[in-house]
Amino acid sequence: MTATANDELKAELLEIALDAAHRAGAFLRDGRPDDLGVAATKSSAVDVVTEMDIASEKLITGLLAEVRPDDGVLGEEGADVEGTSGVQWVIDPIDGTVNYLYGLPGWAVSIAARKDGETLVGVVHAPMRGETYRAVLGGGAYVNDRPARVRPAPDLALALVGTGFGYLADRRTRQAEVLGQLISQVRDIRRAGSAAIDLCDVATGRLDAYYERGLNPWDYAAGDLIAREAGALTGGRPGDPLSTDLTVAAPPGLFEPLQARLDELGAWHD
Ligand code: LIP
Numbered sequence: 502m503t504a505t506a507n508d509e510l511k512a513e514l515l516e517i518a519l520d521a522a523h524r525a526g527a528f529l530r531d532g533r534p535d536d537l538g539v540a541a542t543k544s545s546a547v548d549v550v551t552e553m554d555i556a557s558e559k560l561i562t563g564l565l566a567e568v569r570p571d572d573g574v575l576g577e578e579g580a581d582v583e584g585t586s587g588v589q590w591v592i593d594p595i596d597g598t599v600n601y602l603y604g605l606p607g608w609a610v611s612i613a614a615r616k617d618g619e620t621l622v623g624v625v626h627a628p629m630r631g632e633t634y635r636a637v638l639g640g641g642a643y644v645n646d647r648p649a650r651v652r653p654a655p656d657l658a659l660a661l662v663g664t665g666f667g668y669l670a671d672r673r674t675r676q677a678e679v680l681g682q683l684i685s686q687v688r689d690i691r692r693a694g695s696a697a698i699d700l701c702d703v704a705t706g707r708l709d710a711y712y713e714r715g716l717n718p719w720d721y722a723a724g725d726l727i728a729r730e731a732g733a734l735t736g737g738r739p740g741d742p743l744s745t746d747l748t749v750a751a752p753p754g755l756f757e758p759l760q761a762r763l764d765e766l767g768a769w770h771d
Pocket of ligand 1: 577593595596597598665666667668694695696697713716720
């Protein structure tokens with residue numbers, strides 16, 4: 502594909518992702534039932550799905566099918582289409598579902614577009630913040646229309662570090678053990694409940710770093726690109742790309758010591 506064609510594809514995918522994220526975000530913000538309850542559970546009794554997660558994913562996949570019917574789609578709530586175009590959409594219709602269920606503001610719609618496995622476009626729309634984070638590969642990261650840049654790397658001991666916990670009790674116990682070792686070696690910890698927003702908070706300098714074990718591709722696909730385009734390094738264990746095993750994001754100079762410490766603490770395993 503020529504550079505021009507690739508740029509045109511990225512522009513098209515970004516426009517589609519922004520439109521879908523904003524439509525889903527408005528639906529979720531304005532249509533949240535006062536009596537919202539749990540529609541189903543997944544890996545555990547606290548791994549919940551609401552009717553709005555399902556409806557949001559249906560809205561997004563319907564929009565994508567209209568404009569790009571040959572693309573693949575992978576969504577948290579079951580969307581799984583192979584596609585033939587080489588483009589795959591990776592969707593979290595509500596990242597921060599528990600926050601959304603409880604009426605807390607920390608949730609977002611996360612949409613990424615991958616071409617032949619490489620993320621070209623990432624959009625994270627946080628309606629309750631009035632902010633949309635976006636990036637295209639090689640084109641920088643933005644929050645609304647302002648460039649997004651990571652905060653200059655502090656020493657690990659002065660880093661404000663975001664993290665999160667899984668839905669299985671044994672994994673949460675292990676994650677708490679790791680955190681118990683790390684917390685005295687950093688400025689402080691924040692646990693906000695949405696990986697996509699956490700990654701965007703690294704991108705905008707509201708967090709110095711973020712790590713979490715157990716995320717799925719739909720949690721991190723868009724936020725990973727946004728963080729990288731804002732100047733962060735992302736990865737898993739040293740030398741590994743980010744994955745469900747471990748996701749780490751931070752600016753250079755902080756990323757390396759944090760990643761090494763997490764590896765020493767065994768943050769990558771249960
Ligand atoms: C959430 C992640 C968060 C993690 C939660 C949950 P969901 O995704 O964004 O970082 O700590 O346990 O996995 O389930 O709200 O899409």
